[in-house]
Amino acid sequence: MTAVIIAAIVLSLLFIAPAPLFAVVAGVVILAVGGWEAAQLGGLTQPLLRWVFGALLLVTGLIVGVGLGLVDLPLPPFPGFDWPLPRVLVVPALLWLLLIAWLLRPELGRRPGTGWRSVKLAVLSVVLLSAWLAVSWLQRESAWLVVQLIIIIAAADIGAYFVGRQIGGPKLAPRISPGKTWSGVGGGLVSTMIISAVASQLLPGSPFSWLEAAGVALLLAGISVGGDLFMSLLKRQQGVKDSSQLLPGHGGILDRIDSLGAALPFFVLAVAFLSNPT
Numbered sequence: 001m002t003a004v005i006i007a008a009i010v011l012s013l014l015f016i017a018p019a020p021l022f023a024v025v026a027g028v029v030i031l032a033v034g035g036w037e038a039a040q041l042g043g044l045t046q047p048l049l050r051w052v053f054g055a056l057l058l059v060t061g062l063i064v065g066v067g068l069g070l071v072d073l074p075l076p077p078f079p080g081f082d083w084p085l086p087r088v089l090v091v092p093a094l095l096w097l098l099l100i101a102w103l104l105r106p107e108l109g110r111r112p113g114t115g116w117r118s119v120k121l122a123v124l125s126v127v128l129l130s131a132w133l134a135v136s137w138l139q140r141e142s143a144w145l146v147v148q149l150i151i152i153i154a155a156a157d158i159g160a161y162f163v164g165r166q167i168g169g170p171k172l173a174p175r176i177s178p179g180k181t182w183s184g185v186g187g188g189l190v191s192t193m194i195i196s197a198v199a200s201q202l203l204p205g206s207p208f209s210w211l212e213a214a215g216v217a218l219l220l221a222g223i224s225v226g227g228d229l230f231m232s233l234l235k236r237q238q239g240v241k242d243s244s245q246l247l248p249g250h251g252g253i254l255d256r257i258d259s260l261g262a263a264l265p266f267f268v269l270a271v272a273f274l275s276n277p278t
Contacts, residue, residue, distance in 0.1 A: 002248050006256070014147070019140035020072035023065055023132075026139075030132040032058040034253045037243040038124040041234040041254070043117035053121070061129055070136045085137045086272035089265040092130030096262050099123065100226035103233060106175050110237050120234065127261060134264035138271070144203050148196075149220070149267045151203075153259050155195040156188035156221035163187020172225075177232045185225055192217040207275035216270045220263040227262020231255075 013022055035054030044050050065071035068085055102108060109116045138145040164184025172180040193214040200206040200213030208216060231254060235243065242251030250256055 002250050006247070006250075014139055014143040019070070019136070022139050023070045023136040024062070026135055027058055027061050027065070027071075027132055029253060030128055030135075030257070031061045033246070034128050034257070035125075037246075037252045037254045038128060039121065040240065041231070041238055041243060042121035042124050043112060043238070044121070057125055057128060060125075061132055064129065065133070065136065068133070068137075070133065070140065084272070085133060086268050089130055089134060089268050092126055093265040093269060095123070095126055095130075096223065096227070096265065099127075099230045100223070103173065103176065103226065103229050106173075106233055106236075109234075124234075131257065131261035131264045134268045137268060138264075141271070142205050144205055145207070145267075145271060148199060148203055148206060149260070149263065151199050152192055152196050152217045152220050152267075153224050153263060155217070156192035156224060157259065158188075159191025160184035160188030160225075163191075173229055176229050176236060180225075180229070188225070189218055189221050192221045207271050212274055216267070216274070219270075220266055223266055224259035224263045228259045230262070231258035 013025060017025065032054045035057035036050045039050035039053040042053075044053060062071055062073060066073050068083075068088070070085075109120060135146060138149070160180075161184065164179075164181045164187065167181070167183040167187070169181050169183045171178060172182055172185055196217035197210040197214040200208045200210050206213070231243070235241065243254035244252030246252050247256065254261075
């Protein structure tokens with residue numbers, strides 16, 4: 001029931017809400033509420049400080065969104081702040097590659113302390129801001145782009161689940177997420193390449209050929225696994241199972257967008273630099 005309600009709300013906003021309104025609503029969900037959850041994963045346990053962190057993240061995002069033309073608010077523009085959004089997202093994409101490399105040393109950041117807390121909060125701020133900027137930009141360009149990305153991630157998750165259940169085998173990252181297997185990852189990669197190639201020919205205004213769509217899906221599926229594992233690492237280090245209990249049966253906002261959030265900056269770059277001229 002929760003999944004059906006979430007899907008109905010998200011799709012309604014994607015296709016009905018004007019771009020500035022969608023950006024604000026997405027900002028409240030991803031930056032304010034997601035920031036409140038992320039603050040706990042970063043090491044802030046006091047409820048008030050967690051809400052302050054989420055509020056500051058939302059305000060920062062809206063200011064940046066005004067500068068990039070994604071949000072229509074009565075704020076003065078920033079002189080010289082006119083970079084195209086895909087160029088802005090190059091840095092978060094590179095950051096995600098470093099975060100995935102962090103998974104090779106899962107003991108890093110385990111000990112509590114101000115230093116690691118600051119690092120985690122800074123990293124999570126960039127992760128959430130870039131995810132929000134990316135999804136707002138995609139919805140402004142075409143709601144079908146967001147649908148295409150959701151299909152890529154969902155196909156990878158479903159393929160990984162069923163293949164992993166049927167075949168099993170060696171664990172992908174037993175110290176971080178014991179349920180994931182290498183066979184599941186392989187099944188997810190294959191399924192998302194096939195489904196994404198087909199979807200690229202059926203969805204209105206898809207910017208990719210079927211071959212490009214398969215290649216993009218392969219990359220994004222791998223990145224999404226890294227995003228899922230990184231959030232799992234932070235939750236394990238904080239001793240929590242879910243980012244929160246806001247969504248019955250689904251945990252919190254971050255539990256639903258961890259894979260998607262990692263893939264979003266890369267998908268925007270793919271749309272910007274690989275799109276067919278037509």
